[in-house]
Structure formats: structure tokens, C-alpha cells
Amino acid sequence: MKISILTVGDEILIGQIVDTNSAWMGQQLNLTGARVVTIITVGDTMEAIHTGLREALEQADVILMTGGLGPTKDDITKKALSEYMGVDMVFHELTFQRITKMFEVWGRPMNEAHRLQCYMPANAEILTNKMGTAPGMWMEYAGKVIVSMPGVPYEMQYLMENEVLPKLRQKFQGQPIAHRTILTVGEGESHIAEKLEDFEEGLPEGFKLAYLPHIAQVRLRITGSLADEATLHRILDEKAEIIRSRFADIIYGFGTDTLEGAIGVMLKERGLKLATAESCTGGYLAHRITSVAGASDYFVGSVIAYANEVKMQVLGVSAATLDTHGAVSEQTVIEMAEGAVKVLPADIAISISGIAGPGGGSDTKPVGLAWIAVSNGQKTRTFSIRAGKDRDKNIQYFTIHALNQIRQFLKQL
Amino acid sequence: MKISILTVGDEILIGQIVDTNSAWMGQQLNLTGARVVTIITVGDTMEAIHTGLREALEQADVILMTGGLGPTKDDITKKALSEYMGVDMVFHELTFQRITKMFEVWGRPMNEAHRLQCYMPANAEILTNKMGTAPGMWMEYAGKVIVSMPGVPYEMQYLMENEVLPKLRQKFQGQPIAHRTILTVGEGESHIAEKLEDFEEGLPEGFKLAYLPHIAQVRLRITGSLADEATLHRILDEKAEIIRSRFADIIYGFGTDTLEGAIGVMLKERGLKLATAESCTGGYLAHRITSVAGASDYFVGSVIAYANEVKMQVLGVSAATLDTHGAVSEQTVIEMAEGAVKVLPADIAISISGIAGPGGGSDTKPVGLAWIAVSNGQKTRTFSIRAGKDRDKNIQYFTIHALNQIRQFLKQL
Missing domain, CATH: 3.90.950.20 (CinA-like)
Known part of the structure; x- marks a missing residue:
């Protein structure tokens, strides 16, 4: 499955914000076996978003968009999408009710801008965003999938983990890819790599080891891809156990442990x-x-x-x-x-x-x-x-x- | 002057690296009055780089590329460029001498990969990189400019500051752009926007207001572009002062304040x-x-x-x-x-x-x-x-x- 990430926002083009969303999405997608083929950032104009959509669609099966869904005037992603796909914008009553409830809980008044946030392209399936007011949208267009999510990192992450990744997995099934991640602390990347030279050379076809260093820590990720899923997991477990036994003292966990x-x-x-x-x-x-x-x-x-x-x-x-x-x-x-x-x-x-x-x-x-x-x-x-x-x-x-x-x-x- | 930034590297697509280069370049270019219209990231293949070049050239006058210039096998930017522009690769003797000298100073041996680094597209003007072995390249193609720089941040920054920005300023004299950013806390984006509707409508041609929300805070950014720089700054100061006086209670600072x-x-x-x-x-x-x-x-x-x-x-x-x-x-x-x-x-x-x-x-x-x-x-x-x-x-x-x-x-x- 080929993916284009399309980020909308002048603030990224002028360098006011570093685009960390795309890196996070790239990591998550890579883990599921999807391949990000391009990341495109465009500004907050109709023309720019349309150009970005055209280029993203040319290269991939799935476009993951972030940004431009807020209640202010410069947030025009939805309008650009409905024009591009040639569909109307319709009012989404359930989203309106959900936002109304959120404002009740917060004890703050809603205004007209929030009501306008509830208009969506008619072909959009709504992805409920429990972290904010703007919902995500899943749209099928020209045999491809376009997903639109807010640019706020924790809202995007919530939608990716709970809605988008599960739906993508269901729709596109490639050869299984799996990982084992081993977490170390207190020893440098090159010293670990030195002790794993033989290990790396002994990895079977379709398997590889990556070093992901981050402030006094190194994550060791073994990735494998095989048609037979049981064999894939058996080999990954064996390989992870070899690393575990060699580095018992510096390993504090696995996977998403902290x-x-x-x-x-x-x-x-x-x-x-x-x-x-x-x-x-x-x-x-x-x-x-x-x-x-x-x-x-x-x-x-x-x-x-x-x-x-x-x-x-x-x-x-x-x-x-x-x-x-x-x-x-x-x-x-x-x-x-x-x-x-x-x-x-x-x-x-x-x-x-x-x-x-x-x-x-x-x-x-x-x-x-x-x-x-x-x-x-x-x-x-x-x-x-x-x-x-x-x-x-x-x-x-x-x-x-x-x-x-x-x-x-x-x-x- | 319209600019496309084109970043080459699988490590960005899989999220192993966050692309901070583009944000830095965006900031610098914005200060000089150039406008970044798109940022495109592609992988380390001929086809991907060619697609990126085509899209980048469609939208801009100048393409600033980073990445893919190192001595390892997956660094193929130069070959992709020479094929795309239809020019030969030629050996650049001065670069070879410069790299040879660097290795002498370091006391390390050079290898064949470093010699191959000295082949450049025939139409490239060399931009000397005092921070590393791979030089920058300035190429004129189809009435546009393509610049290629290493992806290592301090090497790219050195080349931008000492070579690329001065040359761009000389070649294109754009209309200055400037900003004022006002920082607020404790009030929602939509409530601030409601009170600034008249303000937004009253902004002169070439000026706009953007809302950048982040956890209980909203940054208000006024952007303007005018031929006359003194007038530009005078109007921006006046507009910022209007916002300051309306929201004195929730404003904690300006620009990069925290x-x-x-x-x-x-x-x-x-x-x-x-x-x-x-x-x-x-x-x-x-x-x-x-x-x-x-x-x-x-x-x-x-x-x-x-x-x-x-x-x-x-x-x-x-x-x-x-x-x-x-x-x-x-x-x-x-x-x-x-x-x-x-x-x-x-x-x-x-x-x-x-x-x-x-x-x-x-x-x-x-x-x-x-x-x-x-x-x-x-x-x-x-x-x-x-x-x-x-x-x-x-x-x-x-x-x-x-x-x-x-x-x-x-x-x-």
C-alpha cells in the first residue's frame, strides 16, 4: 500500500512550526507495512491544496492529510476537498451534538464558527475525534482513499491509532511485516553495533536490524517480512532473545515500554x-x-x-x-x-x-x-x-x- | 520569488528523522522576502527524485534540494539530476583536491566512494562547502534554478547563509515580506477570532492574519508584503498595536517569547x-x-x-x-x-x-x-x-x- 502524506499550513512553509506529524505518521505506517512514498506540504489556499491533492493522488493509493480543519477563516481544507472531489458540503448533525456536549462540559459558549465546523464533504465517513472538536474524515475518491485529520498532534495521533490505521489494515492486506523493538539505556549506538556485527550478518533474507538512538537511549528494531506469519513471529522472537541475552544489563523494556x-x-x-x-x-x-x-x-x-x-x-x-x-x-x-x-x-x-x-x-x-x-x-x-x-x-x-x-x-x- | 523545497531521503519517509531542515530554510527564505510554496519529500530512488523535481519545478522559480549527496550507495541525487536535465556527469578536479586536503588534515584515508563524489552534472556551478566533503551545486535549467545541498543540517546552513541566499538575493529581487506574532493565553481561538472579524476585514491588500492555537494558547500572526519596506513595517506595527490594545489582558508576549x-x-x-x-x-x-x-x-x-x-x-x-x-x-x-x-x-x-x-x-x-x-x-x-x-x-x-x-x-x- 503506497501512501502520500499531505500537510496543509502556511506555518510550516514559513518555518514557524516543524512538521513532526509526518515523522510520527511515517513511523506508524512503516510498522504496519505501508510505504510512505512522498510527504507534501502546501499553503492555506484552494489552489495550493488542489495541486497537493493532484500530486499526492498520482503517486499513492491513500492520501493522509493533516491541518486546515480549525474553526477560523484560514482553515479551508474541507472546502478544498469538496471542490476537488466535486461533492457538496452537508451538515453533520451528530458531530454538532458531540461538539455541543463538549462545550457544555467545558462550561464555555459555542459560536457560529463551531457550527460551521460541522459541514463536511457529502462522501465523508466521519471519524470521531475524542480529543477535540474537528472530526476526521475518510473519503473514497477515484478508487483511492483520502483521509483528513486535524493538525494538532495529539488529535491526529488519536485518530490514526483508533480509526485510520485499523481501517487501512482492513482495506489493504500486504505480506505481513512485523517488528521487535528492544529498548536500551546508558550505552552508545556504535558500541552496541560493534557487538552485533555478527548478529546482523546472520539475519535471514527479509530481516533487518535498525538502530534508533535518542538521548542516552538506543532502540534496536528487528523488522521482518515473510509470507508465513507464524514463521515470521518465531524468527523475530528468537532474534530478540539473542539480543536480550547479550545486553541484559542495559535493556529496560520492549516495544512501547518506557x-x-x-x-x-x-x-x-x-x-x-x-x-x-x-x-x-x-x-x-x-x-x-x-x-x-x-x-x-x-x-x-x-x-x-x-x-x-x-x-x-x-x-x-x-x-x-x-x-x-x-x-x-x-x-x-x-x-x-x-x-x-x-x-x-x-x-x-x-x-x-x-x-x-x-x-x-x-x-x-x-x-x-x-x-x-x-x-x-x-x-x-x-x-x-x-x-x-x-x-x-x-x-x-x-x-x-x-x-x-x-x-x-x-x-x- | 517562489521556492519549492525538495528533500531526498527514505529516513524522513519512515519517520526516523524529523525534517527540521525545511523549517530552518523556510524561516530564512521568508525573511528575505522569498515565498516557499511547497515542501516535498521523496525517497532515494531515481523515479521518486524525478517525480519530485517535476512537481517542484511546476510550482516554483527556484528548487532547493537537500539530501542524497553522501558517499554511500543510496545517495543518488546527482545522478538523478543529470538524467533529469539531460547533461553528463563530469569530474570536478578542484573539489577532488579540496576533499583530499580535508582527509590529510583529518589523518584518515580516502576511498573510491569519495573520488566518485567529485563527479557533478556538467552545468553545475560548485558552491564550496567548508563544513563537509559534499559541495553544493547551483544549476540553471529551463529558465529556473535548481540548488542541491547536503542534508546534514550544519552543512546545509553553511551553504545557505554563505552561498545560496546571497546568490538568490542577487538574481531575484522580491517584494519584502514581514510578520508580527502576538502571543495569547487562556482564551479560545474562535472567541478571539470573533472579536477580530472587523480587524481582518480591514486589513489592506497583501496583509493577512493567521491563528495558531496550541494548548490553552493562541498565536496571532499578521503577515504583510509590500514593495516599500518602511511602509510595510509601519503598517505591521500599527496593526499589531490594535491587537495589543484589544487583548492586553491575555497577551503575554511577542515573536519568540515564552x-x-x-x-x-x-x-x-x-x-x-x-x-x-x-x-x-x-x-x-x-x-x-x-x-x-x-x-x-x-x-x-x-x-x-x-x-x-x-x-x-x-x-x-x-x-x-x-x-x-x-x-x-x-x-x-x-x-x-x-x-x-x-x-x-x-x-x-x-x-x-x-x-x-x-x-x-x-x-x-x-x-x-x-x-x-x-x-x-x-x-x-x-x-x-x-x-x-x-x-x-x-x-x-x-x-x-x-x-x-x-x-x-x-x-x-
Whole structure:
């Protein structure tokens, strides 16, 4: 099945927004065995959308459009579609009722623009969007399929996962493709690849291994395609098991697992409660932990000790330690973690103090340096890391390593 | 001058890489008055590149290509170009000498693939790439210009800034385009649009207004194009001022400002220190505040009180309040904010408690409900919000509203 992605929006052409939607869609489609043959972005005019549609339809069986469905005047995708396909726009009563209910729940008034949002091309099958007001639309035209979705990422993702991908799978059935994804943390891509050279060479016809690195993590994806689905899955399981046994220490999960989710499972299994004491990560570590639904079962809270007074007054770090060793030091993170276990109702606490940058570095303590400690009150482990110069990336890099240190500590309990 | 951007690379179609190059190019071109009319991404095959070239040439005067110039087998842009234009490939001696020198400096051996990199379409003018081995190429074809650049971002950026943009400016003298972007928070797109209907209708020829919504925020972008640059900027300033005066209360900044940055400026101006006391946002509010470089000047820290014990033991919320009103209540957030001002060395504290979901909701307190309080110890303001059912989105929505409440509180001091 060949797919064209067609993105509508001046904001992408002028570079105000980076088109992350297409990358997300490309990944998802690739997993299902569909092939994206082109991604086309056009502006918010009738002519541009018509040109985009013509080109997209020439190359593919399915056109996935995003953008231009909002209630404002520059959102004209639906009108462009109805003109292109030569069908009328009709009022969709069920969508109107659904939007009306959403506004009731929000306690906000609806206006005329929202009513106009309920007009759709007559041949459109409505795909219910539980994440926003604009529904998705599935249209069959000239023997091909055109799907229109909002450009808001979480709305598009909801529609893709719950409506579009299942319908595409039903309509087009190619030779089965399947994947196994193995998730690692704390080791570089090239070091892993070195240890998998023989593995890659030994993969049978139709199978391949990809390395997908992302901030202190590498996802290893084995993809296979075979006519016989049972054999396909058997080989993938065997290959995944080889990787699992070689890299047990750095693997935290598979498929769509997350590092924070894996830690949650470990804490629940052990009946332990976690707290964080953060300086340089400024709450991002707690945020990652609490992004998991149900985190309140094992996460009690944090002290974000950005100022030294908070390190002293709330966590009990001694003034002498801060004076002698500084806020970014092994001694300080030990006192932060041990203080957090005392002050907060937790069994285990992790602390982190570092220099996220761009300012605040020195020769002995450069931007990108961080110290981490994990403690359960009896035993305290420390760890130091060196990242780069970019503040945002450093905060993320520190946080991934901190999550990994919690995992390592829990494994040894 | 109309521009098509043509990106070559399977890695973008399968979503392994997000195409940030096109956004960067769009921004730069827009500033020079050129107009990007389409962005097309195609795969690493002759046929795909030829289709992309045909479509790109149909719509624009200039095609800016990136990708497919590396020394590996799947990089075939140059061959596709020479076939499409019907010209031979010729060996470019100067490029070969330049690459040879680079390898000498690096102390690494050159191989046959690097020598093959020196073959170029015969009509190509070479654009020297000081950042890597693959040069850029400027080709005139069928009255139009085709430029080919490497896909590596810093190499492409070097060539754009030092070669391509100056040459484009020389060849095409377009009419200047400029923008004003006004940033709002806390009011919906359609409600703002309703109040700007007359404004939109009154915009002169060549000017337009766009609404760019994103989680509780709407960016308003006025774009104009006029031959006379001084008049263009004068009109844009006047129009931006009209919007500013109509929506003073919901505007937090302009251009690339951020809400957390705007709060930082307000705190520094007033010489005040801020703290947060978070439950449902789990540290994300503190993270947003500390994502600003230099936040330590005005942010002291947080208590993330996920468990009720932390609300009581660290922030001093009374057991009676939690029993009578529950953790998600106006009374609880008041005690959390007032407690945080006492416990942490801050002048102002914001607290938030809500139900991020997906679990934990009830009829009277559904998923998506949150209470916020801001206090300076003397005065405490409260605010409640209703979001949807998606955990990630709720955490972001709560956080934006919390940042906005800090802004509102500071404005009234």
C-alpha cells in the first residue's frame, strides 16, 4: 500500500512550526507495512491544496492529510476537498451534538464558527475525534482513499491509532511485516553495533536490524517480512532473545515500554515508595515519573531544591558541605538523597545536582556535569555524568541517567 | 520569488528523522522576502527524485534540494539530476583536491566512494562547502534554478547563509515580506477570532492574519508584503498595536517569547522569588519555569506533594481540610500555597491540585478538574479549570493555566 502524506499550513512553509506529524505518521505506517512514498506540504489556499491533492493522488493509493480543519477563516481544507472531489458540503448533525456536549462540559459558549465546523464533504465517513472538536474524515475518491485529520498532534495521533490505521489494515492486506523493538539505556549506538556485527550478518533474507538512538537511549528494531506469519513471529522472537541475552544489563523494556514505566513496575513489585530531590533537573525527573498513569501508587513527591537555602532548610544538607564541596558535588547529592528519605515518606530517594547551562560552569565544574545519588537510608550509591552544552538536552540527558540509576539500584535490592 | 523545497531521503519517509531542515530554510527564505510554496519529500530512488523535481519545478522559480549527496550507495541525487536535465556527469578536479586536503588534515584515508563524489552534472556551478566533503551545486535549467545541498543540517546552513541566499538575493529581487506574532493565553481561538472579524476585514491588500492555537494558547500572526519596506513595517506595527490594545489582558508576549520567560522577566523586575507546590502536575510546572536559562535568579524550588502525607508533613496542609474537602479542592490549594510561602524561601508560591487521569475521577470531581492558588502570604487568589480526559494533555493544560495565573497575580502587584 503506497501512501502520500499531505500537510496543509502556511506555518510550516514559513518555518514557524516543524512538521513532526509526518515523522510520527511515517513511523506508524512503516510498522504496519505501508510505504510512505512522498510527504507534501502546501499553503492555506484552494489552489495550493488542489495541486497537493493532484500530486499526492498520482503517486499513492491513500492520501493522509493533516491541518486546515480549525474553526477560523484560514482553515479551508474541507472546502478544498469538496471542490476537488466535486461533492457538496452537508451538515453533520451528530458531530454538532458531540461538539455541543463538549462545550457544555467545558462550561464555555459555542459560536457560529463551531457550527460551521460541522459541514463536511457529502462522501465523508466521519471519524470521531475524542480529543477535540474537528472530526476526521475518510473519503473514497477515484478508487483511492483520502483521509483528513486535524493538525494538532495529539488529535491526529488519536485518530490514526483508533480509526485510520485499523481501517487501512482492513482495506489493504500486504505480506505481513512485523517488528521487535528492544529498548536500551546508558550505552552508545556504535558500541552496541560493534557487538552485533555478527548478529546482523546472520539475519535471514527479509530481516533487518535498525538502530534508533535518542538521548542516552538506543532502540534496536528487528523488522521482518515473510509470507508465513507464524514463521515470521518465531524468527523475530528468537532474534530478540539473542539480543536480550547479550545486553541484559542495559535493556529496560520492549516495544512501547518506557523507562519511567519500567521503574514503576519494579517499585510496585517490591512494594517500595520513591521520592526525588532535584536541583538541575528542576522537576523534570518528577514529571517523567508522574507522566505514568497510576504513579501515585509508588511515587510520593519531591523537593525541588533549586536554591541552596532549600537544600539546607528542607533537605537538611549542611552548610559546611555546600561551602567545602559546592552544590554540584558527590557529598551534596549524598546529603540530598539521604535527607529526602528522612523528610519525605519514601523508601528510596534519588537526588541530582548539576550544571544545566548555558551559564554557571567553571574549569573544574563545567556545564554538563551532574552528580546523582540513590539512597534507601542504609545504602547510598553515587554516579557522575558529563553531558554537552545545550540546556534543554542536558536536562533530558541528566533525567534519563537518573531514571537509569533508580533502575540499577532497584535491580540490586 | 517562489521556492519549492525538495528533500531526498527514505529516513524522513519512515519517520526516523524529523525534517527540521525545511523549517530552518523556510524561516530564512521568508525573511528575505522569498515565498516557499511547497515542501516535498521523496525517497532515494531515481523515479521518486524525478517525480519530485517535476512537481517542484511546476510550482516554483527556484528548487532547493537537500539530501542524497553522501558517499554511500543510496545517495543518488546527482545522478538523478543529470538524467533529469539531460547533461553528463563530469569530474570536478578542484573539489577532488579540496576533499583530499580535508582527509590529510583529518589523518584518515580516502576511498573510491569519495573520488566518485567529485563527479557533478556538467552545468553545475560548485558552491564550496567548508563544513563537509559534499559541495553544493547551483544549476540553471529551463529558465529556473535548481540548488542541491547536503542534508546534514550544519552543512546545509553553511551553504545557505554563505552561498545560496546571497546568490538568490542577487538574481531575484522580491517584494519584502514581514510578520508580527502576538502571543495569547487562556482564551479560545474562535472567541478571539470573533472579536477580530472587523480587524481582518480591514486589513489592506497583501496583509493577512493567521491563528495558531496550541494548548490553552493562541498565536496571532499578521503577515504583510509590500514593495516599500518602511511602509510595510509601519503598517505591521500599527496593526499589531490594535491587537495589543484589544487583548492586553491575555497577551503575554511577542515573536519568540515564552510564557515562562515572560514570568521570569516580571519576577526579576519586581525583585520577587517564586516557589511551586504541585500535586497533579508532578513537577512539570517547575520544569517549565526552570527551562529558562537563569531561572535560579527568581525561582527557589518546589514541593511536589503527590502523596497526601507530603501535603501535610512538608506543606502543613491540615488533615481536617483533606478529610472534609479532599485533596482536589479550593481549601487544599489555599493551604498548599500559603504553606509553600512559609516553608520555602519565596515571596510568592503557586499551588495546584487536580485529577490528571485517566483514573481517580468521580461525579463531583471528574478527570480534568484542577484547583490553583497563588499566594504571597498576605493575599491568596484561587482559580479552577476543567480540561479533558488525556493525562499528558491535562498536565500541559494545567501547567499553562498555572503559569498564566502567576502572570495575572504579578500584574496586580
